[in-house]
Structures are given as structure tokens and as C-alpha cells.
Amino acid sequence: MVVTRFAPSPTGYLHIGGLRTALFSYLWAKKNNGKFVLRIEDTDKKRNSKEATEAILKAFEWLGLEADGEITYQSRRDAIYAKYIQQLLDEDKAYKCYMSKEELNALREEQMANKERAKYDGRYRNFDGTPPEGVEPVIRIKAPLSGEIIVHDGVKGDILFQAEDILDDFVIARADGSPTYNFVVAVDDALMGINEVIRGDDHLSNTPKQIVVYEALGFDIPKFYHVPMIFNQQGKKLSKRDGATDVMAYKEMGYLPEALLNFLVRLGWSHGDQEIFSAEEMRELFDPKDINRSASIYNTEKLDWLNAHYIKKISNEKLTELLTEFGILLSSHDKKEILLNALKERAKTLKELALMVEEIIQTPTSYDEKAVKKAFKGNAVKILEIFANRLEEASELHLPSDYHHIMEKVIKEMEIGFGKIGQPLRIALLGKMGGPGLDTVMAVLGRNETLSRITKAVLTHTADD
């Protein structure tokens, strides 16, 4: 069974890059009827917060990603790590190193001065003398000092490292006894049965160290997939300063989860020419072998397009519900279907949609001057007055087509084109050009509000002349 994982360190909100690796891991597990588990890497007590973990969970919930089983917290597994550290000590695969920080720094400086790679020199590797006073030892693993380490990567292919280039006896437990990252990652992945690791490219050079741990402990090495980074517009690694990288910020901006997911799944992954993927299709089609090898730049143009696409497809009922978060309450509005059908065609985000609804529902408080100049030429006022009269005379007015008939009637009566009535009427009703068809607008507003807006506009522009 395929078991994947997402292993964030809870130091802040969940950002786009993290979400994408989580998504890839989730999809791959689902496709294989496997498991996707969540592990919180909170061993560094100073930098972690509970809120951050909750933020991650919240984002998952919004997007419909669900982790299988219990969440694992590394901070609660000290006993486990201690056990394996002791095992390595007992097997002479690790040892205590009494080098002080000062000594270590001195060594590094000397190596730097000689233009050598900073590297622990192994001075306590076979130490059996009396330990120096006053130094709490760290524990270092005996890493291979020569030979090759090959990472079999599902995205990049086999990558060859020379041990002497990259390895030294790295620390697996700090002076206070707490284990370090490369050690716990390997231990946890092994113990949790994770056999397919999908993670960011930035972990690629850590992988040989983790392989050292796997081998020392006799664990099976999982299959790795290192997915390329997502860069910002400047071509640099995404950071918190890159505007909206917080996943939940996208919710506030009016993006739909299906749009964000679709956008992210296509960032660095493809399935031929297909652009639109439902959640089901993603689970069916995702395969890490189709992950791209190169980094991608994060650019939201396509996200906007996808979001517009999904807004068009979503039910009005659902839309009404979503709009409440943007201060729009339509559930009791009798013409909400008509309104939403007209508006969802032209909104890129829910926030935009909310604004459009407001602009129709609210009586205009001012009129766009340029548009007024253009529209209120000639006998525009007269046309509006006649149109208003015909509206009053009409018997039943409900649907857009009812209003449309009246517009046509006036056009015929006065022997004018559609524009002659359309433009001033649009100004009267909405205060500016643009927006849905006027018949639709009037149907939504109803006869009284329509008449009232026309009257107000007529008064305003009669006074002007």
C-alpha cells in the first residue's frame, strides 16, 4: 500500500508551495487507495506554535484535503527517538562528541580560510579517553566517509553523490538530548510506514543524510519524489513576503477551493493538454511520473481564469451561501436565480461578484458624468418618461422578457434604435455603463424600484438642463 505524508513544521500559515506538495502527496495516496498522513514537525519548541498547526488544518478543511488516521506530533515522540539513538550508540554506529561550540567554530573558520568545505573532522569518532569537563556532548552518527550515495528520485532520476563531498559525522542529537531533523525525518518516515515521499526540491541535498540514517537503522528506504520549487515573479523561492502566499488569503479574496486546487495541480504537473481537473479527475489521473523537472513561476493569471470558470459552473444555491461571507444576503430574494445567472458569467472572484450584486441592489447615488453626457442627448429624458409610463400601464411584470417587451414597444412607438433607450435607461438604473442586460436588471429590481430610479434620474437631469 502506498503511504505518503505531509510533514510541515508549524512555524506559520500554510503557503502555496506547501499546499502543492500536500496536494500531490494526497492525490498519489488516493489514486493508489493508500494513505495520506500528516506529521507535524514541531521539535523546535522555540519556533512552533499551536495556532500554526490549526491554520494548516483549517486550510486543509477548506480545500477538502483530509489526512488519514491520527496526526503525528514529533514533539511527543522523544522516547522513540531516544531509543533509536541509544541503539546506534550501542551498535557503535554513533558516538558522543565533546567538541565545544567554540572549538567547532574555530575549526570551521580555519577550513574556510583554507577554502575547504566546512566539515567536522571526526576527532571524537574513536575517542576512548576521559571526556573533557563541562561539555555536554552531542551525538554524531558515523557516516560513510567515502563511496557513493545514490538517490533514486522519481522526478529527477538517479542522482549520484560522493560521500566525501557532502557527508561528515553529522549531529543526530543535540547537547540537550533532542534529536535533529535529518534523524527524526528518517525515523518517523520509516516507523510510520511511509514508502513514497513527495516533497520539495530543497530537500534533495538532505536526502543522502537521511539515507545514512535509514541504513544505520536497517530501515527500508522509501521512494523519493523531489518536486521543483515554485518561485515568485522575481524567480526566487517563495517567502512570506511574496504577498498572498497564505492559502487562506485566497479564500478571503474570493477564490474557490476547486479553482485553487486545479491551479496548483497544473503547476509543475500535467496530463497532456488537459487544463480542467475536477477533484475526482485529479485523484484518478495524478501520477508523480508526470511531474515537471523544472521550477515554475507563480503567476495568478491562470488562477483568475480558473476561478471564473468554476464560478460559472457552481449552483446558485451554493453561490448564495458563499456570498454570505462577503456580506451579500440573497437567500430570501425572489429573483436571485435571475440575478446570479446574469452575474456569475462576468465575475472572476466571489468578491467581485459580491460587488456586482451590490451595485445592482443599491440605488445609485451618483451618475457617471461621461456616460451621462453621451446618453442624455436629444430626447433621452422624454424616452425615459414614456418608458416609465408604459411600465406603469403594464399588467404583469416578472421576467426579463416582460420588461424586454416593453422596451421593444417603446422603440417601435418612438421609432428609435435600442441604444436610444438602452443608454439612458442604464444610467438611470445603474449610474454607469456596463453590467447585465437591462431587462434582467429590471426584473431583479421589480417595477417599483425601477420606476423610482428612472424618476430620480429624470429629475436629476432635467434640473441640470
Next chain:
RNA sequence: GGCCCCUUCGUCUAGCGGUUAGGAUCCAUGGUUUUCAUCCAUGUUACAGGAGUUCAAUUCUCCUAGGGGUCACCA
């Protein structure tokens, strides 16, 4: 700096030795629309550079350049 990774339209990408180098987005133009948007159609734009290998390279190899990652008692 050492090590490692990457390089097709502005952006996301297809391509897996022989293609008029395809799609999407963006942009532009036209059509539909009383307006705006949608929608439809059309168009501009790409194989980083140089050597090989080969009858034939975007595709394979090497080099160069550029970009990125990583080198902790952070994760």
C-alpha cells in the same frame, strides 16, 4: 566557494530522433451582445549558446552561460 538540480512562447505546459514545435493563459483583432462581461473565431510570441553523435536533433552526450537549491547542536 563545494556539491546538487534546472533551462520550449511573458506565464503554465505538451513533446519522449523525422512535427507547419501543439494546448492553455495573457495580449491584440474581428464576430455575437442596446453596454460591460461571457462565448466564438483569428493572430503575434518559444526550443539559452556552442561543440559533438546521427542520414536526421527541441529530443541523446559534453562544454559554456544563466537561474535555483543546499551546505547548522533550523525544519
